[in-house]
Amino acid sequence: MIEGSGAFHGAGPSDLLRTEVYLKTLEKMGYHAIALGDDAFNFGTDFIQNQIKSLNIPFLSANVHRGEAKEILGRPYLIKELGPVKIGILALTAPPLNRDQIQAEGFRLEVSGPLAGIKEYLPAIKRETHLIVVLSDLSEKENRLLAFGFGDVQVILAARGNIPVENVNHAVIVSPGQKHLARLDLWVDHNGRLLRHDFKWIYLSMDILPDPEVEQFISQAYGAAVKDRAGQAEAKRKFSDQALEQDRDNGYVGAESCRSCHGTEYQAWKSTKHSQAFDTLRNLQRHFYPDCISCHTTGFGYPTGFQMGQTTGRLAGVECEVCHGPGRKHTVRPETSQLRRTVPASICLACHDKERTPGLEEQKELFFSRISHKALTR
Ligand code: HEC
Ligand code: HEC
Ligand code: HEC
Numbered sequence: 505m506i507e508g509s510g511a512f513h514g515a516g517p518s519d520l521l522r523t524e525v526y527l528k529t530l531e532k533m534g535y536h537a538i539a540l541g542d543d544a545f546n547f548g549t550d551f552i553q554n555q556i557k558s559l560n561i562p563f564l565s566a567n568v569h570r571g572e573a574k575e576i577l578g579r580p581y582l583i584k585e586l587g588p589v590k591i592g593i594l595a596l597t598a599p600p601l602n603r604d605q606i607q608a609e610g611f612r613l614e615v616s617g618p619l620a621g622i623k624e625y626l627p628a629i630k631r632e633t634h635l636i637v638v639l640s641d642l643s644e645k646e647n648r649l650l651a652f653g654f655g656d657v658q659v660i661l662a663a664r665g666n667i668p669v670e671n672v673n674h675a676v677i678v679s680p681g682q683k684h685l686a687r688l689d690l691w692v693d694h695n696g697r698l699l700r701h702d703f704k705w706i707y708l709s710m711d712i713l714p715d716p717e718v719e720q721f722i723s724q725a726y727g728a729a730v731k732d733r734a735g736q737a738e739a740k741r742k743f744s745d746q747a748l749e750q751d752r753d754n755g756y757v758g759a760e761s762c763r764s765c766h767g768t769e770y771q772a773w774k775s776t777k778h779s780q781a782f783d784t785l786r787n788l789q790r791h792f793y794p795d796c797i798s799c800h801t802t803g804f805g806y807p808t809g810f811q812m813g814q815t816t817g818r819l820a821g822v823e824c825e826v827c828h829g830p831g832r833k834h835t836v837r838p839e840t841s842q843l844r845r846t847v848p849a850s851i852c853l854a855c856h857d858k859e860r861t862p863g864l865e866e867q868k869e870l871f872f873s874r875i876s877h878k879a880l881t882r
């Protein structure tokens with residue numbers, strides 16, 4: 505099980521968090537190797553160094569070096585024994601377009617020419633193994649040149665390229681495409697000569713159920729990661745101009761607490777998508793993104809509001825207290841503690857910006873009628 509390049513996609517703090525959890529999940533799943541692609545430096549050199557140190561999973565590249573001494577950053581190659589066959593797996597990294605990125609912070613890294621990388625290690629791998637597999641981050645054209653230039657390479661697993669399977673010289677080049685999982689079966693004779701191959705994509709359809717252990721691990725990992733991190737600061741708290749929200753003696757209690765006294769409104773609200781807003785994120789596995797959470801939950805950024813890492817439960821969704829304000833005081837003494845009875849459109853616009861909901865400001869009645877408790881219970 506091998507991860508090609510692309511594991512380090514993105515640049516923001518939530519991308520970094522996702523990458524961290526993703527890599528840990530690969531380790532948990534028992535992945536055999538991760539190839540370093542040109543995206544591996546997206547989060548700086550310290551980040552990649554720490555991942556290599558802390559994860560029990562080899563990071564491969566024959567042409568990424570560190571420091572003045574120019575030692576190899578991860579491992580140039582890996583040898584795996586599968587039954588009687590010894591397979592050598594070597595990875596090549598494409599030099600990143602933005603060279604400053606890998607020199608600006610942390611220590612200095614250098615991505616040398618991939619050809620120099622393969623030339624340096626190929627003889628040793630050849631002596632020790634039957635079959636040579638190259639994990640390539642290079643272009644389609646470069647992969648073909650590789651197959652012609654290095655006849656000992658029998659399999660090239662390409663991170664880029666549009667032709668899924670191609671025979672070039674003595675090699676088979678396989679490009680599953682980004683965001684795809686694929687399986688390659690190889691038949692080899694006693695000398696490791698490649699006899700035949702079979703390539704297929706594995707579709708993550710609904711038939712493939714989530715592994716409960718991995719699923720639990722992922723939510724725990726996100727939960728732990730978001731707790732010791734200021735990721736929440738990424739999202740600004742909403743309604744900082746509203747007195748109810750700023751009253752420190754008040755707080756959020758959740759829609760279930762309103763139900764006993766406002767059953768009708770509760771049922772009406774339940775029938776709107778506001779009540780499902782967090783499920784929408786969870787279904788997309790985006791429930792740990794501060795920039796999504798801020799509009800799909802209640803009270804995010806406030807001490808008693810939704811807490812990142814929560815996967816369900818209280819305040820997970822656009823609840824009553826988004827529109828009416830935090831209700832702790834009101835639930836105790838409804839007669840004396842007033843909530844926002846009339847909800848101004850400015851409250852809606854905090855989430856329904858012009859891009860997402862064009863026309864809300866102009867056609868206020870129309871949009872209000874779709875969430876109006878009275879209209880929905882009529
Ligand atoms: C905290 C952010 C937030 C606020 C404030 C907010 N909404 Fe929404 N609204 C959402 C989200 C998110 C959805 C989409 C939920 C989904 O489908 O997952 C939504 C969906 C809707 C829908 C579609 C509902 C349906 O059942 O089809 C309407 C209509 C709507 N909002 C109107 C309003 C109005 C009117 C206000 C102000 C009184 C308002 N919203 C305030 C976040 C918000
Ligand atoms: C600024 C507030 C805001 C942010 C940030 C935000 N959303 Fe939403 N989202 C909304 C609102 C409002 C709607 C409802 C739009 C409508 O129908 O008028 C919505 C609707 C949606 C829908 C459509 C639900 C359906 O009916 O199928 C999806 C999916 C969604 N959001 C996912 C996300 C994801 C993923 C993120 C983070 C990348 C995100 N949202 C960030 C406010 C937001
Ligand atoms: C998207 C914003 C929004 C959400 C969420 C919301 N309300 Fe309302 N609520 C309103 C608006 C707007 C009114 C004003 C009357 C109307 O348009 O129906 C209102 C009115 C009320 C009233 C006054 C009586 C009435 O029906 O006019 C009560 C009580 C109430 N809401 C309770 C709740 C409770 C309880 C919840 C959660 C279960 C909730 N609301 C969720 C927007 C919201």
Ligand code: HEC
Nearest residue numbers: 761762765824825828831834835838839841842843844845
């Ligand atoms: C113990 C019963 C009780 C609970 C729990 C309760 N309310 Fe109320 N609520 C009332 C009563 C009674 C009124 C009418 C108060 C009045 O007009 O004097 C009221 C009025 C309101 C109003 C109209 C505005 C106002 O202040 O008069 C809104 C909006 C509202 N409640 C929302 C909520 C929300 C949201 C929750 C949950 C956070 C909630 N209520 C929990 C009893 C309750």
